[in-house]
Amino acid sequence: MQTKETRGLVLYNRPFREDDKLVKIFTESSGKHMFFVRHAGNSKLSSVIQPLTVADFILKINDTGLSYIEDYKEVSLFKEINADIYKLAYASYLVALTDAALPDASFDASLFAFLVKTLELMDEGLDYEILTNIFEIQILERFGVQLNFHECCICHRVGLAFDFSHRYSGLLCPEHYEKDEHRSHLDPNVPYLLDRFQSLRFEDLKTISVKSEMKRKLRTFIDALYEDYVGLHLKSKKFIDDLDKWGSVMKKD
Ligand SMILES: [Zn+2]
DSSP: OOOEEEEEEEEEEEEETTTTTEEEEEEETTTEEEHHHEEEGGTGGGGGSSSEEEEEEEEEEEEOOOEEEEEEEEEOOHHHTOOOHHHHHHHHHHHHHHHHSTTTTTOOOOHHHHHHHHHHHHTTOOOHHHHHHHHHHHHGGGGGGOOOOSTTTOOOSSOOOOOOEETTTTEEEEGGGGOOOOOOOOOOOHHHHHHHHHHGGGGGGGGGGOOHHHHHHHHHHHHHIIIIIIIOOOOOHHHHHHHHHHHHHHHOO
């Protein structure tokens, strides 16, 4: 068992025995681990083991069994996310997606930075649906899925009105649409945006603005990609889908 000081993000906690808790923390320097907190209700740790808390933790990390939280400092919370049921639902989904993509105890500082930065931008008020789409597209690689949204997979030309083919796991240009009669029949702006999302730097994010009809098309296509290539069925994603259904009933636009 080694003692380490590292930044970490609490992914979730769950009750364990009578008054104890198990807390899953994604740490910057050692990946994800499960921490045991005794008498969590009365513990000085009770406030920092809530989901979506970021802190500098002092941890006793055990590579095979349970780990322990010794102490913490520099706590930061995503106040805006926690105050908004929609943002909170999307943030919870990103956290669950990260948990699913990354095996325990596997070091991944760049995924840590990407997740924290995405949550910060969500907290700052950037479009949470688009941030979620960008995260979903970029994290596909962690599930072992590499898709090219930049060029036709047959002739490698770029900058055309592309469609996606599940059969070829890639784009088809208008000249090669015929290669797959079951192609996705996408609005060409969908693969265009996914190509941008794949290579996007955070500085460019503020310049992206997407209308609600296009957001719906992105949502539908990304769902199809996840169904076909990842096959995850997260409760937090189901919750978002239900929330969106209720949201559109109530909007009446
Ligand atoms: Zn082509």
